[in-house]
Amino acid sequence: MTGAIVFVVAIAILFVIITLFKTARVVPQKTAYVVERLGKYNKTLEAGFHILFPFIDRVAYKLTLKEEAIDVIPQVCITADNVSVEVDGILYLRVMDPVKAAYGIANYRFATTQLAMTTMRSEIGKLDLDKTFVERESINGNIVNSVDLASDPWGIKVTRYEIKNITPPMSVREAMEKQMRAEREKRAEIALSEGERQSKINRAEGEKQQNISISEGEKQRRINEAEGRAKEIEAVAIATAKGIREIATAINEPGGQNAVNLRIAEQWITEFGNLAKTNNTMIIPSNMSDIGGTVAALTKVFKETK
Numbered sequence: 381m382t383g384a385i386v387f388v389v390a391i392a393i394l395f396v397i398i399t400l401f402k403t404a405r406v407v408p409q410k411t412a413y414v415v416e417r418l419g420k421y422n423k424t425l426e427a428g429f430h431i432l433f434p435f436i437d438r439v440a441y442k443l444t445l446k447e448e449a450i451d452v453i454p455q456v457c458i459t460a461d462n463v464s465v466e467v468d469g470i471l472y473l474r475v476m477d478p479v480k481a482a483y484g485i486a487n488y489r490f491a492t493t494q495l496a497m498t499t500m501r502s503e504i505g506k507l508d509l510d511k512t513f514v515e516r517e518s519i520n521g522n523i524v525n526s527v528d529l530a531s532d533p534w535g536i537k538v539t540r541y542e543i544k545n546i547t548p549p550m551s552v553r554e555a556m557e558k559q560m561r562a563e564r565e566k567r568a569e570i571a572l573s574e575g576e577r578q579s580k581i582n583r584a585e586g587e588k589q590q591n592i593s594i595s596e597g598e599k600q601r602r603i604n605e606a607e608g609r610a611k612e613i614e615a616v617a618i619a620t621a622k623g624i625r626e627i628a629t630a631i632n633e634p635g636g637q638n639a640v641n642l643r644i645a646e647q648w649i650t651e652f653g654n655l656a657k658t659n660n661t662m663i664i665p666s667n668m669s670d671i672g673g674t675v676a677a678l679t680k681v682f683k684e685t686k
Contacts, residue, residue, distance in 0.1 A: 414441040457504035480535025
């Protein structure tokens, strides 16, 4: 009898525990529980502690509200110029409406991934191979817009899509490598020629500035020499005028006339002696002995000139 009572009590305790487990629910942060009552949607439980009706209510779906990153497997795409490339990427999405995500589609992750893959093939097919490498941002934006529009009935928000790798065939990669090598060599040749051209321009400009400086220096030198000669002539003229004024003053003083006569006689004798030294033939004046008369004649000329 005692054993039967213990068994009944144990069954009752187990029933209570199961009932509590069925009725009490703690929902983590950024998580939503979709509750069904007798197989029909009843409510959505947000973060916190909740009590359900045992054996009537049940949690049918547990959905995360965090942003999810889904890896899109590599796939072969054909470009507009008929080149096969292997493309993969990452899709970022978030559940906005748990009810639509639970009942709108069976597996929203698989559906959005497949939709992103088909849209990516379509976008790659619109571009040539060269443009696929530079139009990644445009491709990503078009994929996000298309997938987000299509997944709106599922309560899904596609936030962004990123292409990870675009891998062309080996033959195409080799051709691209040759093209890039040729382009680099071309840019190097252009840079070298531009450098040489600029160097020649700089040298020509330097020579031009040097010639201008030399001509300016020569011009200034000639100006300075001309100014110096002008000042020299002016100084000589001033000195000559001053000497003449001094001579005139001295002549007008007492005894000045006798000094002039003496000076004229000395100059006449000196020049006559020089003439005799430099010429083999000379004409001797008839009044050579009359030096006083000659001096008197020269003095008369001097007076008339004065």
